[in-house]
Amino acid sequence: MDVRQLGVEFFDRLNRHDPLGASLVGLTTYDAFLPDPRHSADLAAARYFRAVARSASSLAVGASSLAVDDTDRDVLRWMADAAADEAEHCLWEANASAMVYGSPQASYFMAGGDQRLPGAAAFFDGLADRYRDAASRGRPSTRFGLQQAAAQLDAHLERPVPVLPAGVRAAMIRLRDAYLGELSENARDDEHAGILAVRGGEAGYRAAVAAHTTLPSTPREVHDLGLSLLADLDEQWSTIGKEAFGITDPVAVRAKLRDDPSLRFTTAAEIMATVAAALDRVSARTPEITALAASAPCAFAEVPPEDADSAPAAYYRPPAVDGSQPGTVFIHTADPGQRSRFALEALTFHEAVPGHHFQIVAAQGLTELPDFRRYVDTRLGAYVEGWALYAEQLADEMGLYSSPLTRLGRVSLAALRAARLVTDTGLHAFGWSRRQSRDFLTAGTVMSSRDVRQETDRYIAWPGQALAYSVGAREILRLRESARTSLGSRFDLAAFHDQVLGAGIVPMTVLSTIINRWAAA
Template identity: 45%
Template sequence: MTSLSDETFQAMMDFEPMFATLVGVPGWDDRLEDLSVEGHQALRARLTDILRRVGESDESQVAKDVITHQATSIITKIDARLVEHTVSRGLNAPVAGLLRRASHVDLSQRLQLVPRFLDQAMERLRDTDRRPLRRHAESGAAHVERFLAGPVQEWEGDADLRPAFARYREFLLSLQGRDDEHAGLCWLPEGEENYRKLVRDYTTASYTPAELHQLGLDLMAGLREEYAEIGSRVWGTTDVQEIFRRLRTELLWDNENDMLTSAVEAVARAEAEAPNWFGRLPKARCEVRFVPEMDRESAPFAYYEDAAMDGSRPGTYFANPLRATERSRTVSEVTAFHEAIPGHHFQLSIAAETELSNVRKFAFIDSFIEGWGLYTERLADEMGLYSSDEQRLGMLGLDAMRAGRLVVDTGLHALGWSRQQAVDYLRENTAMDSTEIESEVDRYIETPGQALAYMVGRLEIMRVRGEAQAAMGDRFDIKAFHDLVLENGVVPLSTLADLVTTWSGRPDVSRG
């Protein structure tokens, strides 16, 4: 008999079949997501039935928590109809996602489905009361144009896919997109309610958009004090705007190869120190590579791809060398620690190597996954991994980006900010360069709520660690704490808090 965990995982992979292939779970290698309204509604009905039955299930409480989150999460994304206004940089942009992953997974059994997939994407964009930003439609078209202008890729095989991609490109260029003044969800039908649900989905916490906005402002004020402290040591100034200016104009990369070398060295240093902080280490290897050239204009400046379960492909940290000589080298080490070791590579590989059910190994819970990644940026400082105060300024730089995300994401989608307001805020309050700011803001517009997960998750992991240390005193073991967090798979933040409470011996919560 199929368990509820297995049913939920099947629904998750039906929603993201290329992810199944990426991590090496068999059964989805001949499928692409069904983007049609009918397909999404059929999947929604299955998930609603799972939610109806979860209370009667004999699964563990942790499994029930994960099942409930995953079913609710996919329903939330379907109801928000993100596919109808996400075409460029968003994590939910279907065609951009297909092109980004095409060279990383075996598409041979699903190539014949690509034209239908593109037709469905166009159909959803055509028959809708919500539209992408005009600039995002143009950016999505430019991404496809770069693909069409290049040589035939190995993954295309003998399939004649390019006419279908060309039709999709022309369709994007024909769209009457929204202007930059109306960038957020609050300007779309049911937008405020959809955003409220997406906030809950991505944070797995009870914050309102207004509370998150204020939290971001408060965190940013505290970071300015840290900037002044380290800036005085590096440059002899406590003027934060001067520190930002120098970070944007000095300490830049001489060439893109130095960027890759720095990342490789940081990962090696972290790998050597990790046994002093983790009892369990992943078996999967971690490689560092550049983002493929065709994807650099649309890809983020860094990301991680999971290792295959069978060991056929290592976990990979992709660094984007786009306009490297215009970018600060101070974020090199902190990004490597977040994306690779002890960040996503440790977290996702250790979960995949446990005996847990697949739904707990591969759950899409951003507040846990990205919260861990951000937690490890500060943990790396505890571990002594940063090579200089310059690199610690990079750590603060990414902290400021994540605090800024709380302000900007809620500003765009709840408060009605224009795209330019979001750009101006990040320009005033972070050391990011203009190219990175523009890319980040476009990502927030197309993936509402996801950017909130990082800081909310980091703060919660730090909170439960602090409470465990206070409760256990000398009995607290940092290795055991990290193993507890990672060996239980991907869980909502409230579930993590309960697990740590039980482990640390405090009697107020026990869920088994």
Template identity: 40%
Template sequence: MAMMRTWRIGAALLVLATGFPARSPAQDASAIVRIDAAPATPVRLSANAMLDRLFAEDVREAMALDPLGALEQGQRVSVQQFALLFTPELARKRHESNARTLAALAQIDPEQLDPSRRISHAVFEETKRNEQALMAPDVQALTAVQPFNHFGGFHIAYPELSAGGSGSTLNSVADYDLLIARHRALRQVFGQAIARFREGMASGITEPRLTVDNMIVQIDGLLAQRIDRSPFMAPARQFPQDFTPADRARIGRELTEVTRRDIYPAYRALRRFLVEEYRPVTREQPGLSAVAGGDRLYRLLARHHTTLDLDPAVVHQTGLTEVVRIQTQMDGVKQQLGFAGPLRAFFDRIRSDPRFHPRSEHELAEGFRSVGRKVDALAPQYFLHLPKAPLHIQSYPAYRAKFEAGGSYAQGSADGTQPGVFFFNAYDLKSRFLTGVATLYLHEGAPGHHFQISLAQENTALPDFQRFGGNTAYIEGWALYAETLGYEMGFYADPMQHWGTLDDEMLRAMRLVVDTGLHTKGWSREQAVDYMLANSGMGRSDAEAEVDRYIANPGQALAYKIGALTIQRLRKEAESALGSRFDIRLFHDQVLGSGALPMAVLEAKVRRWIAAGGRAGYLR
């Protein structure tokens, strides 16, 4: 799971919606436009130049309409921008911007673009059409009134953004003063979110009670921290070296004061609302099928994450079929591990046998570091380009760990100076597995999320929306595909690690069953957890965290398997068509070279490369 703007993947679906002034229908791809209000001298732009101009304008408007994304990218976000969060005004501006952008894009003929821009045009249009569907009034009536929940919600993302790192910029005294000013506006922002929640209370559209209970626990964990050790005080523990002692002292005092007087009271007010007003009226059923209009919303969210129109019933059956296939392979590996009994009994054995579990956080961390060193040595055999950003390995902060999966990735900075971070979960060690060390690192770290996200954002030849944006099917599909490289790299010659990757593959297959079960078949949380425990060796803590995540983020879990199956199918096509000319490094270059693509765009690109003979640099 890439922690890439995860607070906007939840129910609020604050998708990036940018814009550009609409053009007259009479203007075509070689339209006459005026630049910088020049006196009266028209400049004729080519289709390529028009598209580039559209992208540049789009980036500027995007930063104004996406305060959290701008913070993540190290932009300086004003208090006025920050204070727009969760307001109808921001939703309206995004909707209008999206409409203007699509109108401008319609004036550009893709046939007049060069090959790389043709790809960018297709990605851009797909993204904007997807946003348009999610911005429809009937959809917003369901999503805007659920502004965030426990899975990557704003209330837990804001402390991380405020702590520095993860791409944020705190380089000057002015940066620190702006951070403090934003902190003072947090009460207002939370108040606006509460107003949205109340709209949902009035219309009967609420979060499941489960997600509200989890949010309350998360807030309690944050408020339990001493102010001087809270993430909001982290910037005062890591000042730039050129700050004077006077600046350090003043900023430290003001950060302490704003945390005490503004931030903590804002969190306490949010908690009070959730406990006293919101929780009593929330729905007990976890799935979208319990919400009026939920069936249509689920299909839209599935398309949002997978970029494909899917029939939930077909997806459910695909998952069931995959579960049976993977269990057959598991049966053989369990015998290599010295167990002759039935698979269900081995699931119980692996949960309880100490040899499959870390004895300490240090042992778990060292396992990941060992895999990382081997991947570093082997990567040039599989990739032409490697990320500039280093990759760090660390455990989750204690206040987050209980609600997180086994691992995740937080991207580094676009210039490669700040590292990406592979987070692993050391909470409840008896439920963590040594068997999953290799496959989890390959997915969340290298060559999974770290390679894909870093290579995209470090590629300045791409438009920003390709560098920093993306879709779940591509991002998570690549990471799941990256797990399969462990076979070629030799990691799964060890039955322990082979079991681990099958167990992780089983997880992605079960997601197809459980996500559709929860949101289209009326499954309960308990039914979903029981299914996962019955068909895999995962621990109960992991199973509960996974199910709670699917409840909070409908449709996202489908994208892993859908994306991976697409990439695996395209690789098989390339190997079959190219024969001895197939070069794994060139194939990976094609898949990764244009940023995160919708599945149809990726498929078309790779097939053009195959038709051209699989040569280096083609349409990169």
């Protein structure tokens, strides 16, 4: 069997194991399926994925009887091993929550549809059984996560349309009651919020660090990197703070951004208009960024009200492969007085153009690549989120921010991503409490108290994912400077971006090989 046929079989099994994840990257083929919540299903999947990784490793480049592409092989081997780790450690079972991607329940609501309703009652009942089983194996969820998951169910139960079938409604109520009842009795408290506190959590987190950074990093190395990046940002806080406010002290600049009510929006309409203007500016400059820029427009919409309490400030939903839905950025507009004017442009460049929208649509357009290199999102977060964070800095280098204030917004988000390295590892590797994480984020970033709460709870619900951003962006910048040094006057920024986006979605170790080959050639 050649690597692409092995990849086809692997990718189908992966998406049948996690059909909600498949829908969230635009693969409509799996829209009618739901995952099997049983522990035995995860263990069986892990055995299969590990066997695929071994098979991929055995494929020798250049063997005359095999059609092997070494990049396909290396990506498949990495993805299969990471999928096996994810299924073996299954950290979600110890973290009931309302966090999209981190929680099957939340992913159901984001990726669900009427076509999934026939199996929904069994799915919700299966989740309740799985959380009970996990707790019996020394893997209880956090009490606040259970409460948030229950609140999300209540919000969807109260929606006027569509009308839920009686059996589905009853199963959702049973799951909610389990969250608030028996599962809460022995739940983890705020002092034991990290995955370190559950059986197998330490090994599971090490695997999560490897999966989300796609580099051989330890939790301690990532923690120290975050502290270093935060210290390096002080110069930008000072220089841009002077332009924006006449203030040079980084602490005072952050305090101004955090506390000045005039730097908040007043209406949802203002928020959406800011997004539209930023998209107009960057869309006019796309030829300077990459020749692979997709012609598909990027839509934007408000976060649905039933998801407002748990949703981040913005998130991106890729376009459906069949064209039934466009790539869409969802913007949080609830309580505009809590939404900063200064950070929204950077968020737009991150989530839309030239960030997630460019990268994901470009990957979907690489029809010569196998699907396992085109339709991947969180499983290769260092590439996906690393590109999106790099896009924020790229927009600054291109002069796309409208003012020094919004440039400070980019710095504020860079500080947040650096702080994530510290808080995520602090929670899950070094035993930080929920309060310790909040205090660190409050001191080192400009987030409101509401956003600090949401960020902390996100890291707790999805261990390791928050590491992808800074680690990935830092690696792309390193590769860019290495290529610039190697090529000298022949270096072309758009051509470099073509190589990054034209690689499909890959681990950072594989991207390094691709860029080094390009520069050498």
